[in-house]
Amino acid sequence: MNPTATPALIRETFPVGPLQCNCTIIGDPLTKKAIVVDPGGNPELIMARLEVHGLKVVSIIHTHAHLDHFLASGQMKELTGATLHLHKEDQFLWDNLEMQCGMFGVPYMPVPAPDQWLSDDQALDCGYGVALHTPGHTPGSMSFWFPQDKLLIAGDTLFKRGIGRTDLWGGDYATIERSIKQRLYCLDEDATVVTGHGADTRLGDEMRDNPFVRA
Structure with a gap:
């Protein structure tokens, strides 16, 4: 099937969990397959939204x-x-969830090990998406790019007029700056950027007006 002929992806983003991380559902309207990005809490809400979309x-x-x-x-x-x-x-962070929860005063619930490791330029299971390795906020930070829909899920790498903090485990300012300039700012300026917390932004606006990293 020609991807340019496919209808727009289903996309819904909403805050979840104790720190109000943005969770995003990406769904294929034809196959009804979906990806969930960053389920940081409220699984019952995420499941309810998936059910609404039939995904x-x-x-x-x-x-x-x-x-x-x-x-x-x-x-x-x-x-x-x-x-x-x-x-x-980012396995070291995943494996130290209990320590992280203790530091932030969040109730700890064990999480099983990841089933598969993501790699740079890896195709995703839905929406003709691709994974981009964008380290700096953490060593294993990823962004997810859906070119047909001009949609970028940037996690905590890029925010509306901001960037991810680099003072936590494995963070590095020079690395996040390089990731943003070389991996994100080369994408479509008209792309909608879904950030890890807070409002969406437009990639071209960040390229020109982000006070921390400009194109």
Whole structure:
């Protein structure tokens, strides 16, 4: 099938969990297959939204392994049977979820190990999407690019007029700056950017007006 002839993806983003991480559902309107990105809490809400759209989750993917982005991943896997995906360089954070929860005063719930490691330029299971390795906020930070829909899920790498903090485990300012300039700012300026927290933005606006990293 010619991807240019396909209808627009189903996309819904909403805040979940104790730190209000943005969880995003990406669904194929034809096959009804879906990806869930960063299920950081409220699995019952995520499942309810999937049901509204009539979608079946095939994979649960993570922009990175800070606690607020995967607290409900185990519950989502149990409810859907979908596989968990993460970049291997963030395994140390995933494995230290209990420590992270203790630091932020968040109740700890064990999460099983990822089923598969994400790699740079890897095709995703839905929407002709591709995974981009964009380290800096964490060593294994990923962004997810859906070119047909001009949609970029940037996690905590790029925010509306901001960038991800680099003072946590494995963060590095020079690395996040390079990721944004070389991996994100080369994409379509008209792309909608779904950030890890807060409002969407437009990629071209960040390229010109982001006070931290400009194109």
